[in-house]
Structure formats: C-alpha cells, structure tokens
Amino acid sequence: MLSVRNISRSFGTHRVVDDVSFDVGRGRLTGFVGGNGAGKTTTMRMILGVLRPDSGSVTLDGEPVGQAALHGFGYMPEERGLYPKMEIGEQLAYLARLHGIDKATATQRGDDLLERLGLIERRRDKLEALSLGNQQRVQVAAALVHDPDVLIMDEPFSGLDPLAVDEVVAVIAEHAARGVPVLFSSHQLDVVERLCDDLVIIAGGKVRAAGEREALRDQYSGNRWSLEMNGDVGWVRGIPGVTVDELAGTTALFDAEPAAADAVLRSAVDRGTVTSFRPVRPTLGEIFRDIVVNAPAGAEEKVEAA
Amino acid sequence: MSDSSIRTSNSVGTTSGSATGTANRTGGNRRSSTGSNQERVGTWGATLLVAEREILSQVRSKAFIISTVITLALVIGGIVLSSVLGNRAVDATPVAVVGSVPAEVTDSDALDVTAVAGRAEAEELVRAGDVDAALVPDGSAIGFSLIALDEAPEGLVSALSVSPTVELLDAAETTSGLRTLIGLAFGLVFMLAVIGSGATIMQNTVQEKQSRIVEILLAAVPARALLAGKILGNSVIGVGTAAAISAAAALGLAVTGQTELLDLLSAPLIWFVVFFVFGFVLVASVFAAGAALVSRQEDTGAVMTPAMMLVMIPYFGVVFFGDNALVMTILSYIPFSAPVAMPVRLFFGEAEWWEPVLSLGLLVAATAAVMLVASKIYTNSLLRMGSRVSLREALKAS
Numbered sequence: 001m002l003s004v005r006n007i008s009r010s011f012g013t014h015r016v017v018d019d020v021s022f023d024v025g026r027g028r029l030t031g032f033v034g035g036n037g038a039g040k041t042t043t044m045r046m047i048l049g050v051l052r053p054d055s056g057s058v059t060l061d062g063e064p065v066g067q068a069a070l071h072g073f074g075y076m077p078e079e080r081g082l083y084p085k086m087e088i089g090e091q092l093a094y095l096a097r098l099h100g101i102d103k104a105t106a107t108q109r110g111d112d113l114l115e116r117l118g119l120i121e122r123r124r125d126k127l128e129a130l131s132l133g134n135q136q137r138v139q140v141a142a143a144l145v146h147d148p149d150v151l152i153m154d155e156p157f158s159g160l161d162p163l164a165v166d167e168v169v170a171v172i173a174e175h176a177a178r179g180v181p182v183l184f185s186s187h188q189l190d191v192v193e194r195l196c197d198d199l200v201i202i203a204g205g206k207v208r209a210a211g212e213r214e215a216l217r218d219q220y221s222g223n224r225w226s227l228e229m230n231g232d233v234g235w236v237r238g239i240p241g242v243t244v245d246e247l248a249g250t251t252a253l254f255d256a257e258p259a260a261a262d263a264v265l266r267s268a269v270d271r272g273t274v275t276s277f278r279p280v281r282p283t284l285g286e287i288f289r290d291i292v293v294n295a296p297a298g299a300e301e302k303v304e305a306a
Numbered sequence: 307m308s309d310s311s312i313r314t315s316n317s318v319g320t321t322s323g324s325a326t327g328t329a330n331r332t333g334g335n336r337r338s339s340t341g342s343n344q345e346r347v348g349t350w351g352a353t354l355l356v357a358e359r360e361i362l363s364q365v366r367s368k369a370f371i372i373s374t375v376i377t378l379a380l381v382i383g384g385i386v387l388s389s390v391l392g393n394r395a396v397d398a399t400p401v402a403v404v405g406s407v408p409a410e411v412t413d414s415d416a417l418d419v420t421a422v423a424g425r426a427e428a429e430e431l432v433r434a435g436d437v438d439a440a441l442v443p444d445g446s447a448i449g450f451s452l453i454a455l456d457e458a459p460e461g462l463v464s465a466l467s468v469s470p471t472v473e474l475l476d477a478a479e480t481t482s483g484l485r486t487l488i489g490l491a492f493g494l495v496f497m498l499a500v501i502g503s504g505a506t507i508m509q510n511t512v513q514e515k516q517s518r519i520v521e522i523l524l525a526a527v528p529a530r531a532l533l534a535g536k537i538l539g540n541s542v543i544g545v546g547t548a549a550a551i552s553a554a555a556a557l558g559l560a561v562t563g564q565t566e567l568l569d570l571l572s573a574p575l576i577w578f579v580v581f582f583v584f585g586f587v588l589v590a591s592v593f594a595a596g597a598a599l600v601s602r603q604e605d606t607g608a609v610m611t612p613a614m615m616l617v618m619i620p621y622f623g624v625v626f627f628g629d630n631a632l633v634m635t636i637l638s639y640i641p642f643s644a645p646v647a648m649p650v651r652l653f654f655g656e657a658e659w660w661e662p663v664l665s666l667g668l669l670v671a672a673t674a675a676v677m678l679v680a681s682k683i684y685t686n687s688l689l690r691m692g693s694r695v696s697l698r699e700a701l702k703a704s
Contacts, residue, residue: 081518098526
C-alpha cells in the first residue's frame, strides 16, 4: 500500500498542498480528482520524489519511499514529454533501461506495449510524426515499460478518443490486477467513476473526501429517492416532509428523510404496484461539484467541471 | 415486509459484497515490491546510458554527419590545395649569391639570383631588403650557408634540395607572426569545438525541460546523472570531432610532405589535448547549468551570452596579448583560458616543466567545482518552469 501522510508544499507564500493524507491500496485503482490548481500534480510530483515536500512523508508498505523504491515507480506526467525526434521503439527501450532493465528485455517490453496499443508498425517512427492521440499512447507506454511497482498517472486519458480510453484503461487495469497500486487523476469524471475503486477528492490543496467510491456515493447521497409505479404518482406531493424534484406521470424524484420516504413507499404499495423504489445516489460529477463548491474561500476559483 | 427493511438490507448487502470483493482482490494479487526483476541503475550506469543516447542521437542526425564530413573535407582539401597552389605560384625568391656557390644549387626557377662579389656585399643587400637571403660559400659539407635577416624564407629552404646552415643577421627571439598564428590556431580549435558542443548541450537541456521529459527522466535517475551523462556524451563527440579534424590535418600535412610542422608541434600538442579535454568539460558544465535555468528555447540568449564570454575571453586574450609575457602567464593559470594560453607558452618554450602541471591541477579543481555547482543548479531548476530561474534561487537548497 502506498501511503501519503500529511504532506505539504508551498511555493512562495502560496500553500499549494496542505496536509494531504491518503492511501492507495495494492490492486486498487484510485482516482485523484480535483479542479485545476487543486494540488493534484504537485502531490503526484511529491509522491514521485521529483519535488520535495516541505513536511510529511510517503511510504510504500510502511517503508519510506527512497531512491531504490522510486525506481520501480511508473510515472505519466501531466505535461506530456518525450523526445520528439527519437524513434518511439528506441525511446521506450531507453526509458526502460534507465530503470535498470537490460537492453534486449527493454526493447522487447517496448515492442510488446506498442503492440498492445496498436502502434507496433510505427515503432521506427519519430514521436513527432505521430498524431497527438498516438503520442499520448506512447506516453502511457513510457509509464508502463519498466513494469512498475507503483503507477502514478496524471491525466492519462486527456486527448484520447473513447476507443483509445478503453485501450488504455484495459492496460492500466491489467497492471492493477497484478497488485500494483495505481493512482490516476482525471477531469473525465465519467471515466473515473467507471474505472476507479477508490477516490480522493482534493480542493484548495486539502483532501475533501477520500475512500471507496461506493461509500463516498452513499455518504453524499443525501436523501433523494426515486419511485416508479403503475398509475399516476402526483399524490406524493401530499405526503408531509417530502420535497418533489421531478414528477413525470408514473415516476417521481423527491427528497425526504428516511421516515417520510417510508411513508411514501407505504402509500405507494397501498395505491398500486411499485416497480421501483430506490435511493438515488449522486454521480461523481455531482459529488465533485458539491465538494468543490463548498470548499472554503481562498481556494482556487477556477473549477473545471466534468 | 417493511419499507425500511428493504432499504437496510439492500445497503448492507451492497456494502458487505463490495468489501468481500475488495478483500479478495487485495489479498490474492498482492505482489511483493522486491519481486521485480530489475536492478537499480547506479548513478554511473545512468550516466553512461544518458551519454550513450546523447551520442547516438547526434551521430545519427543528418546535420551532424553532413557538417562533419564537410569540415573534414575542407581541412584536408585546404591543406592539399594550398600546398599544390603554393608550389606552383611561388614567386622566384630574390637571393644574392657569392661566386663559388655550386651552380646546380642556384640553377632553379624559384630563385632570382643576383651575383655579388663577396660576403660583405651580400649582407648589405640582405639588410637593405633587396634580396631575401644570401648564399655564401663556407667550409661545410654542402659548401655554402644561408644568410637571412630575421627568418629563413621558407620558399627558399624548400627550393634548395639541401638544407644549409642558416645564419640570421637580426634574429628576433620568436617571431611575432608565428606566435599569433599558433595562438589563433589553438584558440580557434578550442573555441569552435566548445561553442559547437556548448550550444548542443544547451539546446538539448532546454529541449528536455521544454518537452517535460525531464520529469520522467528525473523519476528514474538522479539529476546529477543526467548532467554528467550529457557532459560526458557531448565531450566524447566534441573531443572526437576535434581529434578527427586534427587527424585530417595531420593526414593533409603528411600527404603534402610538410611534416616539419608536425614535429614542431608534438609535445605542446599533447598538452593541448589534455588541457582541451578538461577545459571542454569545464565549459560544458557551465553551458548545461545555464540551460537548466531557462524553460524555453527563446530564453536561452540570456544565459548563453555569459557562457559564450567565458569561451571567447581566452581566445581574444591569447590573440591580443600573445606578446605580453605577464598577461600570457596569468592567462595560462586562469582555468577558462589555460587550455589555450598554456599550450602556446609551452610551444615557445616559455614555461617551466611544473607550470603546465600546476595549471592543469587548477583546471581540474575548477572543473570539479563547477560540475558540483552545475549539478546543484541542475537539480534545483530542472523542474522549475516559466520564467528564468535566478542563479541565487537555483543555488539555494530546495
């Protein structure tokens, strides 16, 4: 398990990351979500040892992460960067060799990944000759080529078409299935929602929410319910303690305390056949907006929605 | 069944289900972090890898191949051509000849012979500048010796098939022309090689920073390995290119039979090579550290200029102050100018045996110190993007 404990970092007087703690379990895909300038990239750089935290620590399985452990980390930075004028196959092999893999194995690994990502016939091409989406795939491959023990990916899906997202997701999930802790950030909340097991939501440099995805959704579900039955549901309005949000013929969406919701269900069963009655849990986008909007003033104003 | 029980059992079911699933996944696939089959690359190993990439990527580039081939061709071609043209177009050298000098010596197109009665008259003509040299009989094996004013005319010496004793009427200690020429040659070779590689190092460093690959690289290897690899790789290329050019020049001289110049240069030349290598690393470190301070190619000018000054100063110093023994002595100990100034002093036999050793020691110490500082600047500013990082900030511990 990768644990981040109370790390902080300031640039000048601006505290970019403030006492951030969270865990990334082995085999868990952990989504790291936050607005622009929320501190995601800075946090990731500190985990990678590329940037030194002012305070706090990062541990892997209880051991402080030092140079030796960092060697096994795979990193995909937010700002994409590879050598534009280097052949992609050679480039991947070079990066693998920097991680201590011998030349033959390194070349083999690079080719395998390019094969998986549908770029094998372009392995002798220079990076700059590829389309942006394909460059992005090479960038993903660069993070994976040394078979990392920990995977940290900053916005791995930006700029990819839905099919490419699926390809990349499949490759990442494969690594997670090997028992590798995977932390990735993304603005595409639908992808995060579909993919991740755990979530860390950060705003203004502070962790606002962290935990299992479903638990978080439960936690932020409020008291919203959906009812579907045969016959008109207009009567729901008359139940005390119920605020109706949406009413459309045979379906109703309403906010109510559990007791009032019980009353609605009881009446519904009395009036006809209930086909569906369930709590409505918010999407990740809704939770995200909820948390980020409620973030105290002084945090970054720019909040990019899903 | 009560409404609340539906809800409760649902939520409990969901929670426990997912919890179990999680436990399985975590437990079943747990992999030990030591289970990977990779060795950690040491700083030295990483340095070699970086150097290897640096060398390969340059050696394979068309621009590099073409410019090297052209340079080599120009050097060889220039030497051969000047020798061929020089031999043909040389004007007959005016010489005064005293009667009994063998006729077969003076019977040459290259000589414009003025017959004179005796040695005194010949010397007079030489002093007056009417003739470049005089051939007078003496008791030696070849029967005559050569009198000239301050240096033996080269055309004449090569036109005569034998080498007579040369007697100079007004010998300067060392000729100023030759001094400038040698200074110019050492300075030019050093400056060209260093500026070429320095610019490449700077460009590659900024490119890595600009393209942000440096983040991936730094996640894998320490900054000092990146720096060292870059310096090593470019030094190999720079020194290799300089060696190739020297070899080409030597080849050209050998082909045209001008081997005297080679014999003359040998000892100072070896010193020059040694100084060159360390001086090169010194300047390369300065360029790399400077490049780490900026994030974009457009901003390199601001750091390029001071670095260029460090390279140009020795060059101009040696060219302009070549005759001033004091300035030359000082220049030969300053690490940035020593690679040019010390070999020049050695060439003219002005330095004691221990002087190059001391100067080299200073140079090596300075190189080590600059590399240390450069490594610090590199580490602290490689990830700083945006405007130029000030030197003070870069030197401060992060």
